[in-house]
Amino acid sequence: MGLPLLEALQTGLDSWFARSTSELADDPLRPLPGERSVALQKQIAALGVPLPLRAFVGEALREAVEAWRSDPEAPNVLIVLSRPVEPVSALIEAVLAERDPPFSARQALLPCHRRPVDPDAVPRMLIAALDGSQPPALDTGEPVLLSLPNLDQCFLRCIGGWSGIERLRQVILERRDRFWLLGCNRWAWRFLDHVSQISSYFPDARSLPALDGPQLRQWLTPLASGLGLQQSASGGHPSTDADQDPEVDQWSQLAALAGGGPRIAAALWLESLRLESNSDGAEMRQVRPALPDLPSLTDVDRYILHSLLIHGTMRLEHLAFGLGLPSHRLQPRIHWLLGEGLIEAKAGELSVQPSHYPGLVKALDDNNFFTGEA
Amino acid sequence: MIPLSAALEMVVPAAARAETAAQRILADVTLMKTIGAVFAVLLAYAGMFLIERLTGWLSEKVARRYRLLIKQSVPFLKGLILIVTVSYLLDQFLNLTQNNLLALTGTLAVALGFAFKDYVSSILAGVVSLFEGSYQVGDRVRIGDHYGEVVGYGLRSLQLVTPDDNTITIPHNLLWTDPISNANSGKLEAQVATDVYFDHRVDVDLVVDILYQAAYSSQYTQLRLPILVVMEEHLWGTQFRLRCYPMDARDEFVYRTDLLKRAKRAFAHHGLSYPHPQLALLDPAGPLPAEG
Incomplete structure (x- = not known):
């Protein structure tokens, strides 16, 4: 318990120090203008899902399907959990769309991407999709893979709002001739566990692994190189620690701040970009990343x-x-x-x-x- | 010829004369001691005032988890200031030898026994409650007919703020005689009981399911704590009681309102029938009131 607390304290102090240094010093670096920031956000969104995450889900899916095909009693579902700000649906769709899929199967994506406008229709959407996925499978010996990459879009926290999830649970347990790939955010999963004890039925939900500094650097390097970034750790001031590579340290710090989440890391990285004016115009710089301050909340x-x-x-x-x-x-x-x-x-x-x-x-x-x- | 008194002074040593001085209860009062005492009292008063204000302000600024911790420290901090100040004053103005202490406590016991019985009783009850934990600052308690949050803990009394925002001062010595109902006992959560009533022919499974879902769906609910629905039969109908916990005991009334709003909307959707009001008149017990 002590170590995580110390790490959290160190991360918080680092963020505070980075912000204070930037505010106190006569900083020649300016934050990015709004339109530039929006353009970069779009470029980050276009980067796709980091390779280590795709590999993790692909491997987990292959293992789970093989176990299910070899043992009728093995679970017929793989649940992938992510943070709410990480797009798990994009990850699952990317894995299923790979040219070299983890196994051969007839695949079907349940049409439940967004909640319908009418709140009462939210549970009905999933129930209708489940009923629509019930035609008898052709006896070809090929497994059927049904995927629902956005489980958190299939319920609403209101009376009757998670009845679709209960129906899904029932269908998964009854129809053992199909394999299910579900994506859900961890908060939604925790909520569903409180209200319908879902993890008692599906205890093997897998959380996405945290990315480390080098993995984040690899993911964001195409964008950083395109911007012609000159690394400048320690808030735009030269590092005094000659033994430590400031660039490696910076990416590792970004990973620690983001808890290994790529979208969180990308957002923090974007906020660490600055413009420096010189004789040739403005040049992009990257300073030490820091967590933004939370305003006082009601x-x-x-x-x-x-x-x-x-x-x-x-x-x-x-x-x-x-x-x-x-x-x-x-x-x-x-x-x-x-x-x-x-x-x-x-x-x-x-x-x-x-x-x-x-x-x-x-x-x-x-x-x-x-x-x-x- | 040497006078007798002078002879005695020569015979009786200085130590014996000092012992005579030590036998006096009151020490010599000097101007510096008096100024020091006045200064100590003012400092203690300012310290207690500052502690009360500072902790009150700070506890409302920090996260909920730390609110009660800060509030509960107030009586101890104030008690510490009192002990230090009183010790200092006693040391300055009294010769606290063993004999003097006995004489002093005997005199005080007689004086207080007659004149300040209730006051001393309240102070003692306050100290006992501090260690017993019958109520602490931040708790939601019912003492006699009064219910509210304990917002102040003084030497003689505590202050309750009722749901109607009235401040009630209650002496600590009620602890000796009156039952004290504490809803949260130093925790953030306190159970909220919500009653609904239906006709005997109602679909009880449906009502129970709706009540559970009302609790699960309310944003105020502490989902880590148990949720329970219990039933009771009356002549005029069936009573259902939903027992659950809000994340913050302060939200109990808004929480109960939210639960009832959600549940009644669902009851109306299913067309559930309410009990016949005229039969309630035949029931000597009548419907039970909701408890906090």
Whole structure:
């Protein structure tokens, strides 16, 4: 218990020191302008899923399917858990779309990508998809793989809101002639475990591994090279430690701050980029990454953020319905959270900003909320 | 010829004269001692004022997990200041020898026994409660007819803030005679009981399921703690009681409202029938009130 506490303390102090140094010093580096930042966000999104994660899921899937085919009593499901700000659905779809799939099977993706607008229709969406996936399999000997990469989009925290999940559990346990690949965020899984003891039925859910510094560097290098980055650890000032490679140290620190999550790391990396003006124009620099400060939150803010983390992404109407409040009472707090950069809105869906995730986990844990982190 | 008194002074040694001085209970009072005492009292008063204000402010600024910890430290910190100050004053103004102490406590016991009986009783009860933990700052307690959060813990009394935002001062010595109901006993969570009533012919499985789901779906619910629905029969209908915990005991009323809103919406959706009100008049016990 002592070691993680010390590590958390060290990480927090490092972040604080990096911010303070940047604020106190007469910093010649400027933050990126908004449009440049948005363009880079799009480039990060286009990077795809890091290779080590694809390899992990592919290997886990191959092992699980082989075990299921050789032993009728073996589990017929693989559940992949991720943080709510990491797109597990993109990872699963990438694994299934690989040219060299982990095994030969007839694959089907259940059409449950986004919650329907009507909150009452959320459980019905999954039930209808499950009923639609029931035609008798042709007796070809080829296994059938059904995948549901977004389990957190198939329920809502309201009365009757997780009945679809209970139906899914029943179908998986009854139809042992099919193999299921499910993706879910850890917070949603923890919630479903509280309300329907789902991990009693499926105890072998696998959490995605944390990426280390070199793996993150490998993933982000194409983008960093394209920007012509000149590394500048310790906040733009030359490092005094000659024995330590500042670049390696910087990526390792990024991995530690992000808890090994690629999207969190990418967001923190983006926030560590600066522009330096010189005679040739402006040049991009990378400074020591730091966790952003959390603003002072109200109780309502915490309930909103906790709900967003459980559901991954959600529409304002669903958020209000789940919290039992009218939308117009939530709107002011949503606008404030958007303004503070704690949440983001994309295509009408709200979600937590990845760079704030580590800070929010601690803040919610300290306020007696359950979290998806161990 | 030497006078007798002078002869005695020569015969009786200085140590014996000092012993005579030590037998006096009160020490010599000087101007410096008086100024020091006044300064010590003012310092103690300022210290206790600062502790109360500072901890009150800080406990509302930090995360919930640390709120009660900070609040519960107030009586101990104030007690520490009191002990140090009183010890200092006693040392300055009294000759605390063994005999003097006996004489002093005897005198005090008689004086306090008659004049300040209730006051001393309250102080002692306050000290006992501090170690017994019957109530602490931040707890939600019911003492007599009063229910609320303990927000102050003084030498003689405690302060409760009721749900209607009234502050009630209750002497500690009620601890000797009155039962004290503590909802959270130093923890953040306190059980909330929510009652709903239905006709005898209602589908009980459906009602129980809805009540469980109402608790699971409320954002206030502490899901790490047990949730339970119990039933009780009355002449006029069936009573269902949902027992669950909010993450913060302070939310108990808004939590109960949220549970009822969610549950009643679902009851209405399923068209569940409520009990006949006229039959309630025949029941001598009547419906049980919800407990906090």
